[in-house]
Amino acid sequence: MRNTQRSQKIAFFFLFLATLLIVLPVGLIVVIIAQKGMPAINWQFLSDIPRQGMRAGGIFPAIVGTFYLVFGALFFALPMGLLAAVYLSEYAKENLLNRIIKLAIINLSGVPSVVYGLFGLALFVVFLKFGASILSGSLTLGIMILPIIITTSREALESVPQSFREVSLSLGASKWQTIRHIVLPNAIPGILTGTILGLGRAAGETAPILFTVAAFYLPRLPKSIFDQAMALPYHLYVISTQVPNVDEKVRYGTALVLLFLVLVMNLVAIIIRYNFRKKKKW
C-alpha cells in the first residue's frame, strides 16, 4: 500500500517536472528578451527609420513591411484555404484524387521554410517576373501558411455537428445553402483561430522572405506591391549577424517587437477560441 503511494508520488513528480520543462523555455525566452530589449523601446524606435547603418534610429519600415507581408499572405491564403477546406470537408468523396490532395497538404506543412523561399524565388521572382517584391513575398508566405489554414478550417467545419446539416437538408435547403447558412457561421471562430495562428507563423519566418522580398536596408516605406520591403525577422537576422557593432539593446528591442506581435496574435486566437467554447452548447 505504502509502496504504491510512493511510486504514485514519484510518478506525479516526474510528470509535473516534464510539464514544467515545457513552460520554462517559453518563459525564459520572453523574460530575457523583454529584459534586454525593453530599454530600446521608445516612440522613436517604433516610428523612425533605421539610421547610421542600422545602428541607431528605429525599425518602423520593418514593422510596416511585416504587416504588409502578413496581410498580403492572408489575402492569398485565406480565400484559397477556406474554399479548399470547404471542398474537402463538405464535397470531397473518399477517392484516390482526394487522398492525394490530403497527402499533399500534410506534406506541404512539413516542407522546410527555406525550401518555400527557394520555390518563391524560382516561381514568383524569376519565372513570373514579379522580382523581389512584396507580391512575391506575400505569395510565398501565403503558400507556406496554406496548410495551416486548410487544416484548421477543415477541423472547424467538421466539428459542426452532422445533425445540423441533416436538418437543414431535410428542410429543403440545398447543399450550398446549408454550408452558407449553417456550417460556415458555426465554423467561423475555428477558422479565425487557425488563420491568426497562420499569421503569427508568417510574421515570424525569415527564410521564405529571404530571397523573395526582404531588403537588407531600405530606409523608406515601400511604395507598391512590386517594391521590396524590410521585415522584422530578416532585419533581426541582418543586425545580429551582418552589421558589426550594433548595440545589444537594439537587437533585443527588435526581437521583442517581433515576439510581441506574434504573441498578441496568438493571444487573440486563444481568446476567440475560449469565447467560442464557452458559448457552444451542443
Next chain:
Amino acid sequence: MADIKVSNLNLWYGDFQALINVNAYFTQKQITAMIGPSGCGKSTLLRVFNRMNDLIEGVRVSGEVLIDTQNIISEETDLVSLRKKVGMVFQRPNPFPLSIYENIAFGQRVHAEGLTKFKLDEIVRDSLQSVLLWDELKDKLNKSALTLSLEQKQRLCIARLIAVKPDILLMDEPCSTLDPQGTSRIEELMRELKNNYTIIIVTHNMQQAARVSDETGFMLLGELVEFGKTQDIFTNPKDKRTEDYITGRYG
C-alpha cells in the same frame, strides 16, 4: 394533402439489403406508426420518403414510391421541392444554435428570400401557435433556442418544419429523449396536427403506436410483415411474428 403509395420497394446499403419488397399505403390525415425491433428498417423506410438516404454512400433503391403521382425515388426528382413537401422530425431535438425566431425563419430564408418582416413575423407566429408554443415563447423570440427544455426544443423543431408548409411529417422516434409528460404532450400535438398533415411515426414504443396511430405497420429484418388498422394489429394480429413482437416475446 398527399398519400404515399409504396410498391415493391427494395433498398441496399452496399451488399446488405435493408428493405425487402415493401408494399404499403399511407393515407393522408392519418397517423401511421411503424414499429419493429432495432435494425428492422423502419427508419430506413422513413428516410426513403424524403430521400435522406441519399446522404449515405452506396445506397441503391428499386421499386416505386408515389407521392401525388410522382415517383420520388426516380433520378429526376427535385430534392428541394420533395423535402419542402415531406418534412422530418428527428430523434434528438436539434434546433440550430440560433434564436428561436431565426430557427423558424430558416426555411423562409432559404426558400423565399426577400420576404417582408411583417410576413415573416406572421409565419413565425403561426408556426409557434400550431405547436402550442406561442404563448410560452412570444416574449423571448430572440433568445437562443438552445436555452429551451427538451420538449420545447422538439416542439420548436416541429414548428420550424411547419413553417416550410409540408404535406407529410415524418417523425423518427420524436419522443425517445423526452420524459413521460413531454411525450404525452407531443402525442397530443400529433393528434392535433393530423387534421392537416399525413403523419408517419417510427417508434420503439408499442404503447405509443397503440395510443396515437390510426394504422400500424410491423417490420422485421427489412420486411413489412403486417400493415393494417392499429386496433387490428394490436388485438388480432394475422402473422405469428407480429403477435410474438407485440406480446413481448422479442424486440
